[in-house]
Amino acid sequence: MTVNRADTGRWIRRYHPAPDAPVRLLCLPHAGGSASYYFPFSQGLSPAVDVLCVQYPGRQDRRDEPLIDSIPVLADALADEVLMWADRPLAVFGHSMGATVAFELALRLERLGAGPLAVFVSxxxxxxRHRDSGIHLLDDRGMLAELRALSGTDARVFDDEELLRMVLPAIRSDYRAAETYRYVPGPRLAAPVRxxxxxxxPRATLDEVRAWGEHTEGGFELRTYPGGHFYLNDQIPLLLAAVSEQISELLPVQVQPGVHTR
Structure with missing residues (x-):
């Protein structure tokens, strides 16, 4: 089934539709993040890559829906939705918590016979490699201090008390999902991991990131950038060029996705 529709449902945001692209990239947000975080990905990779940005429940236009505080449950819910977009090669990209969601989603897609072209983890x-951080158990002040330290949240959010009250429940729920997740040993991914x-x-040492290689039969590659947990905020051109190159290398028919820096 070929998908080319404006109505992408509750889960998917398609900011720059590219129906003729040879490959799709599904982008999964970090804890507290939303689909719009990946607008620069969509802008930079389209029209060579059809970028699909996931909107988790409980935020922005889905703020009235119940939050999901379990990564396996979130991956289960996404799997059926993503299947309809697998009519062409589909790669998956996740940052922070989104990388763990990407891993669990990829396992499910492979079991369903629609394994991804690659799993990009950031x-x-x-x-x-589990850490018992307990951040989701902190009070609001402690959680806000954590968010400030990671520098991934727009500083203006901290000055808007009403906005804080709106977004903190989703952030706490996502942290709970990420921190209570426990890997269950099983088959490794067939897809390569990049x-x-x-x-x-501070949240992922190089040794902890290299350990992703233990979770795939399809080959592993690691690329590093200057910066901290949200390095990608300042490294978008380099990151998109790398992702585009890696996707091109993996496509059955070599098509070089272009990167636009408009």
Whole structure:
């Protein structure tokens, strides 16, 4: 089934539709993040790549829906939705918590016979490398301090009390999902894993990121960038060029996705 529709449902945001692209890239947000975080990806990779940005429940236009505080449950819910977009090669990209969601989603897609072209993981330690951080158990002040330290949230949010009250429940729920996740040993991914990370990330050491190689039969590659947990905020051109190159290398028919820097 070929999908070319304006109505992408509750889960998918398609900011720059590219119906003729040979490949799709599904982008999964970090804890507290939303689909719009990946607008620059969509803008930079289209029209060579059809970028699909995932909107989790409980935020922005889905803020009235129940939050999901379990990564396996989130991956289960996404799998059926993503299947309809697998009519052409589909790669998956996730940053931070989104990388773990990408891993669990890819496992499910492979079991359903629609395995992804590749799994791109960013700013996240391997599933088998657990840390007991307990951030989701902090009070609001402690959680806000954590968000400030990671520098991934627009500073204006911290000055808007009403906006904070609106977004904190989703952030806490996502942190709970990420921190209570436990890897269950099982089959490794058939898809290759391509990891990207900042060299100064306090949440994922290089050794923890390299451990992603233990979770795939399809080959592993790691690329590093200057910066911390949200290195990608400052490294968009380099990151998109790398992702485009890696996708091109993996496509059955070599088509070089272009990167636009408008």
């Amino acid at each position: 700013g996240r330690r391997a599933p088998s 990891a990207h990370t900042g060299t100064g990330d």
